[in-house]
Amino acid sequence: MDKHITVPFGEKEARELKSGDYVYLSGIIYTARDAAHKRMYEALEQGEELPFDIRNNIIYYMGPSPAREGRPIGSAGPTTASRMDKYAPALLELGQRGMIGKGKRSEAVRQAIIKNNAVYFAAVGGAGALLSKAIVSSEVIAYDDLGTEAIRRLEVKDFPVIVVIDSEGNNLYETAAKAYAELEA
Amino acid sequence: MRTIHVDEVIKNVKEMCIEANHFLTEDMDMALTKAGKTEKSPLGKQILGQLKENLCIAAEDMIPICQDTGMAVVFVEIGQDVRIEGGLLTDAVNEGVRQGYIEGFLRKSVVKDPILRENTKDNTPAVIHYDIVAGEKIKITVAPKGFGSENMSRVFMLKPADGIEGVKNAILTAVKDAGPNACPPMVVGVGIGGTFEKCALLAKQALTRPVNQHSDIPYVKDMEEELLCRINKTGIGPGGLGGSTTALAVNINTYPTHIAGLPVAVNICCHVNRHCVREL
Numbered sequence: 001m002d003k004h005i006t007v008p009f010g011e012k013e014a015r016e017l018k019s020g021d022y023v024y025l026s027g028i029i030y031t032a033r034d035a036a037h038k039r040m041y042e043a044l045e046q047g048e049e050l051p052f053d054i055r056n057n058i059i060y061y062m063g064p065s066p067a068r069e070g071r072p073i074g075s076a077g078p079t080t081a082s083r084m085d086k087y088a089p090a091l092l093e094l095g096q097r098g099m100i101g102k103g104k105r106s107e108a109v110r111q112a113i114i115k116n117n118a119v120y121f122a123a124v125g126g127a128g129a130l131l132s133k134a135i136v137s138s139e140v141i142a143y144d145d146l147g148t149e150a151i152r153r154l155e156v157k158d159f160p161v162i163v164v165i166d167s168e169g170n171n172l173y174e175t176a177a178k179a180y181a182e183l184e185a
Numbered sequence: 186m187r188t189i190h191v192d193e194v195i196k197n198v199k200e201m202c203i204e205a206n207h208f209l210t211e212d213m214d215m216a217l218t219k220a221g222k223t224e225k226s227p228l229g230k231q232i233l234g235q236l237k238e239n240l241c242i243a244a245e246d247m248i249p250i251c252q253d254t255g256m257a258v259v260f261v262e263i264g265q266d267v268r269i270e271g272g273l274l275t276d277a278v279n280e281g282v283r284q285g286y287i288e289g290f291l292r293k294s295v296v297k298d299p300i301l302r303e304n305t306k307d308n309t310p311a312v313i314h315y316d317i318v319a320g321e322k323i324k325i326t327v328a329p330k331g332f333g334s335e336n337m338s339r340v341f342m343l344k345p346a347d348g349i350e351g352v353k354n355a356i357l358t359a360v361k362d363a364g365p366n367a368c369p370p371m372v373v374g375v376g377i378g379g380t381f382e383k384c385a386l387l388a389k390q391a392l393t394r395p396v397n398q399h400s401d402i403p404y405v406k407d408m409e410e411e412l413l414c415r416i417n418k419t420g421i422g423p424g425g426l427g428g429s430t431t432a433l434a435v436n437i438n439t440y441p442t443h444i445a446g447l448p449v450a451v452n453i454c455c456h457v458n459r460h461c462v463r464e465l
Contacts, residue, residue: 022228035302065252065292074290075243075252080333080366102333103366103425124232124424125333125368126457129248130239147304148292160235162228162426173365176427180226181420 004158008056011117014097017163019170023121024158029058029100033079035149036142037087044090051142051151055095058121062100063148064138065128073138073154075128078102081120085109092116100161104173114169121161122172134159187321188268189465191277194323197463198281201327202257203289205461206249209240212395213372213458216433220370220423229428233370236423236456247290251457254291255329257282257311258389264320275313278325283307294332314386326393328460334371334453337363340385343447349404352377352449353412359451360416360432365425368455372396373416373435376450378442387438388452393460396434409435433458 005013007027017023030052032040040050061081065074081101088099089112098118102125113120123131135154142151164172221233243250259278286293286308295309296302341355356375376387399406412435422428433456442448
């Protein structure tokens with residue numbers, strides 16, 4: 001089912017999203033990948049504040065290519081989410097509402113999604129040029145020294161994603177592949 | 186004896202890095218179009234359509250096809266009657282990569298040390314494989330490799346008794362484990378034989394062979410066809426979201442090996458299977 005929603009959003013909206021829904025996101029999302037997650041995790045361990053208020057926000061696992069003149073961003077597709085599995089449960093506990101990435105998640109992440117009424121979206125991997133067209137503006141807000149891995153605040157309009165793991169823990173990667181698997185003779 | 190100046194190498198490598206990251210080869214484009222027609226899942230069809238649209242936007246607006254513009258893998262076949270002048274060939278290849286990634290607005294994804302992880306900021310060094318061949322030309326293949334799929338690649342040191350079934354199972358295992366992580370539809374490069382490192386190199390080279398061209402060894406061609414069919418029955422589908430297009434091709438290269446061994450490498454590549462070839 002196609003849905004249009006505004007980001008950030010709360011627990012109620014998250015619970016309405018179901019595995020397999022095709023969703024267009026408009027509003028504000030934040031980027032962070034391996035190095036930024038490691039740094040945020042270390043900040044939390046030392047009792048420091050995160051560089052942005054994570055409550056109800058969506059983190060896009062993405063490190064863009066450089067923007068050409070006149071464009072907000074370069075190519076901007078999702079990176080493999082499982083590399084952030086170590087850090088995601090702690091952030092979901094703090095109220096992070098969801099993530100956009102690609103690929104499988106650990107059981108610990110799935111449980112944290114259920115517990116915190118969150119959602120895991122996939123964007124189409126390897127479609128970075130297409131996805132960049134749904135990004136209206138981009139601004140580095142933290143960890144500038146990390147280059148492509150810095151935390152960016154993105155304004156998006158109709159950014160296309162698919163609900164993979166919903167707040168009940170249903171996982172599209174498992175159900176969809178089973179639906180199309182053909183038994184070998 | 187023919188002399189080639191390093192400036193010629195720099196210029197071509199630079200252009201090839203930019204070209205490979207914005208334009209796929211025609212065989213890849215055709216394979217994606219064909220998949221869009223045969224895909225059984227409506228969502229899978231929609232995703233394949235988006236991948237085609239993505240290729241058009243990349244080419245028209247000069248936005249890299251994928252933000253992971255890869256680590257530059259460069260194959261250099263040097264004719265033994267060529268003399269290089271003006272500097273070291275390796276330095277020239279790296280300079281070409283440096284210029285290509287900076288001037289082409291490509292992402293710098295290389296860290297100087299695997300543990301300390303400080304970005305080199307120009308995507309160098311490249312991973313360069315040299316081969317000395319007959320003649321007085323240099324053939325350069327630039328194949329930027331993204332790591333979503335590279336991370337899902339495997340080496341299996343099988344026993345001779347495992348035979349061809351063991352090889353097929355190894356390939357299927359690698360593909361199933363990769364699943365949605367490797368950005369399917371994938372291209373599966375396989376190396377069978379040689380040694381531990383040789384089979385990995387064979388697998389990488391197999392990815393640069395056109396996806397509509399089979400091995401000329403009859404049993405290998407049969408295996409390529411059979412495995413593609415079986416991989417597409419796993420149900421993984423485009424984006425891993427279910428469907429009948431999980432791979433676009435299985436390319437297998439072989440090499441003689443030891444009486445005690447049967448090494449198999451599976452180098453998985455996403456649908457952005459980039460390579461660009463030039464002869465100087």
